[in-house]
Amino acid sequence: MSGVLVTGATAPIGMALVRSLLDDGSVGPIIAVGGESASRAPLWRHPRLTYVPLDLADARGLRQLLFGPALEKRVETIVHLGLHAAATQVGPRIHRLNVDSTRLLLRLAERHSTIRRFVFRSFGEVYRMDAAQPHILREDQPLNLSVHAPQWIRDRVEADLTVCTRMGLSRLKIIDLRFAEIFAPGVGSQLYDYLASRICFRPLGYDPMMNLLTLADAVRAIELAQRRNAQGIFNIPGADVLPLSGAIRKWGRAPVPVPGLLLGPLYRLRTLVLGTDFRYDLNHWRFHFSGVLDGRRALEELGYEPLHRVAWPGEGEPPPLQRRPESAAEPAMPLGARGSSRP
Amino acid sequence: MHAGALAAHEQWFSPRRVARTLVPPGLLRRIDALRHDDRGHGYDRFGMHRDWVALAAALTRSLYEHWFRVTAIGVEHIPRSGPAILAANHSGTLPFDAMMIWADVLRHTDPPRAPRAVLDHFVTKLPFFSTVFTRAGAVGGSRGNLHALLDDGELILLFPEGVPGIGKDFRERYRLQLWRVGHAELAIHHGAPIVPVAVVGAEEQMPQIARLKTPLFGAPYLPIALTPFPLPVHYRIYYGEPIPVAERYHPGESDVPAAVEELAQEVCDRVRALLELGLASRGEAIFR
Numbered sequence: 001m002s003g004v005l006v007t008g009a010t011a012p013i014g015m016a017l018v019r020s021l022l023d024d025g026s027v028g029p030i031i032a033v034g035g036e037s038a039s040r041a042p043l044w045r046h047p048r049l050t051y052v053p054l055d056l057a058d059a060r061g062l063r064q065l066l067f068g069p070a071l072e073k074r075v076e077t078i079v080h081l082g083l084h085a086a087a088t089q090v091g092p093r094i095h096r097l098n099v100d101s102t103r104l105l106l107r108l109a110e111r112h113s114t115i116r117r118f119v120f121r122s123f124g125e126v127y128r129m130d131a132a133q134p135h136i137l138r139e140d141q142p143l144n145l146s147v148h149a150p151q152w153i154r155d156r157v158e159a160d161l162t163v164c165t166r167m168g169l170s171r172l173k174i175i176d177l178r179f180a181e182i183f184a185p186g187v188g189s190q191l192y193d194y195l196a197s198r199i200c201f202r203p204l205g206y207d208p209m210m211n212l213l214t215l216a217d218a219v220r221a222i223e224l225a226q227r228r229n230a231q232g233i234f235n236i237p238g239a240d241v242l243p244l245s246g247a248i249r250k251w252g253r254a255p256v257p258v259p260g261l262l263l264g265p266l267y268r269l270r271t272l273v274l275g276t277d278f279r280y281d282l283n284h285w286r287f288h289f290s291g292v293l294d295g296r297r298a299l300e301e302l303g304y305e306p307l308h309r310v311a312w313p314g315e316g317e318p319p320p321l322q323r324r325p326e327s328a329a330e331p332a333m334p335l336g337a338r339g340s341s342r343p
Numbered sequence: 344m345h346a347g348a349l350a351a352h353e354q355w356f357s358p359r360r361v362a363r364t365l366v367p368p369g370l371l372r373r374i375d376a377l378r379h380d381d382r383g384h385g386y387d388r389f390g391m392h393r394d395w396v397a398l399a400a401a402l403t404r405s406l407y408e409h410w411f412r413v414t415a416i417g418v419e420h421i422p423r424s425g426p427a428i429l430a431a432n433h434s435g436t437l438p439f440d441a442m443m444i445w446a447d448v449l450r451h452t453d454p455p456r457a458p459r460a461v462l463d464h465f466v467t468k469l470p471f472f473s474t475v476f477t478r479a480g481a482v483g484g485s486r487g488n489l490h491a492l493l494d495d496g497e498l499i500l501l502f503p504e505g506v507p508g509i510g511k512d513f514r515e516r517y518r519l520q521l522w523r524v525g526h527a528e529l530a531i532h533h534g535a536p537i538v539p540v541a542v543v544g545a546e547e548q549m550p551q552i553a554r555l556k557t558p559l560f561g562a563p564y565l566p567i568a569l570t571p572f573p574l575p576v577h578y579r580i581y582y583g584e585p586i587p588v589a590e591r592y593h594p595g596e597s598d599v600p601a602a603v604e605e606l607a608q609e610v611c612d613r614v615r616a617l618l619e620l621g622l623a624s625r626g627e628a629i630f631r
Binding site for chain 2: 131132133134135136137138141203204205206207208209239240241242243246250288289290292294309321
């Protein structure tokens with residue numbers, strides 16, 4: 001049975017993945033790597049689970065991890081989830097964590113005798129979005145390489161490209177999963193933090209389409225990537241496709257359109273006063289132009305399609321979706337009869 | 344103000360309510376029967392929503408039925424299903440021609456289809472307009488969007504002349520501008536038939552007398568028309584026989600410039616022929 005090493009294992013997505021891998025009897029030993037000390041790590045005891053506290057920016061520690069416990073447990077797959085989530089924290093240490101650790105982990109994995117597969121969690125935010133770009137983002141969409149992009153985005157683009165440049169040149173099967181926004185607390189979701197306010201300001205005259213992913217679907221995509229013999233870049237879309245104003249309303253908040261020029265100062269003030277994580281400069285473009293990930297490649301090669309909708313307040317836990325039929329068209333419902341968007 | 348009160352305040356406007364008041368039941372039934380790839384909240388991936396389609400039908404109804412009194416010829420040529428491209432001449436200072444073709448196709452296709460009008464990039468930057476057009480089914484004119492739509496089997500409405508067509512001087516009316524070839528490349532790649540469309544009447548609706556440069560939203564210019572509103576010209580929309588692209592070209596030929604240019608030229612010639620036919624049958628009866 002193949003072993004799996006998961007970085008970022010104490011964050012919500014890492015924890016959900018580890019739990020799911022433990023439930024899967026076909027997976028061998030699991031090494032969970034997190035920043036917290038072993039006593040504070042929110043993980044449970046299990047005979048197949050080994051927790052390793054490690055700062056990923058520590059190059060020596062990474063070497064010891066890969067050629068120590070990972071070799072001993074015959075790890076075959078690395079799932080690298082350990083990117084810094086907070087958008088308000090910047091600087092060289094964050095860059096080392098986001099980019100340099102990814103590069104080193106990949107380089108060490110290539111030299112490793114048991115590791116065969118490298119699964120990297122990337123982000124839909126790496127794509128460039130403007131009026132001239134498609135609303136449906138395929139994997140070959142241009143990336144946001146602007147020097148004016150905030151570090152949060154630049155780091156993610158650089159880490160993504162670092163992984164992509166080794167595809168086909170390495171003996172590893174490298175899988176780059178570009179996730180739609182995972183709408184959950186503690187995962188670095190800008191939209192989740194944005195919706196924490198009772199009143200949500202949005203750009204006047206614009207209402208772009210957004211795509212939200214649940215933690216359950218994100219974990220399922222990683223598991224499929226870990227099992228399949230695939231390689232390459234895969235968009236991982238979510239089941240919820242709706243406009244920004246719709247997301248605000250469904251979350252029980254009030255959308256207040258204001259001229260776009262005011263949004264930057266307003267949200268900077270909010271961050272200063274309340275210490276929140278939402279940064280308008282990170283979201284400026286996607287608050288104006290639609291960007292929905294195209295998941296065709298993930299469907300064809302990984303067998304992934306989103307099955308879980310966001311549990312919007314007042315709607316209860318939505319049941320899992322059925323796999324979509326060949327024809328994308330859905331039966332029409334009379335205008336008067338519609339009103340619920342629930343499956 | 345309480346958040347709930349604000350939410351209620353913004354929801355006072357309901358496109359569904361407006362549409363149900365203004366659109367006759369027969370047309371509403373057609374909109375209900377539209378093929379719509381609902382992604383769970385009533386919207387498709389591009390942002391189209393049936394309620395907004397109904398609202399657009401309501402807003403264009405008076406223009407279509409009473410102001411421009413649109414006459415359609417050859418609607419049977421529009422494919423009933425599958426990917427297809429409507430390629431039309433463009434004119435009139437403001438895009439009422441696109442709205443009238445959209446309204447016409449919605450009324451005359453069986454099963455009903457709502458063509459996805461292709462917007463110039465600057466339109467997708469315009470506040471309000473970009474949102475309203477998108478909700479009614481229009482999309483930004485990037486190559487990726489069009490490929491995705493044809494992959495989904497949609498009917499696309501585009502104007503190969505682009506802005507030079509709609510913005511031409513009055514004395515240039517009914518003279519096709521530079522006919523771009525992107526639609527031919529798309530059609531060959533997807534094996535989608537092209538239906539040539541000629542709009543007669545729109546060229547006289549708003550004679551343009553000047554253009555002002557504007558730095559706003561990337562718009563190429565601000566048109567100054569002789570009249571603040573379109574004149575009540577009689578629209579005649581001619582749909583030609585579809586060009587069976589899949590029968591004549593292999594998808595790989597979308598990368599062969601000669602094949603693409605040949606097909607684009609054929610579409611252009613057919614639109615020109617339809618225009619000449621329309622002008623000959625109309626004579627001097629611009630408003631009748």
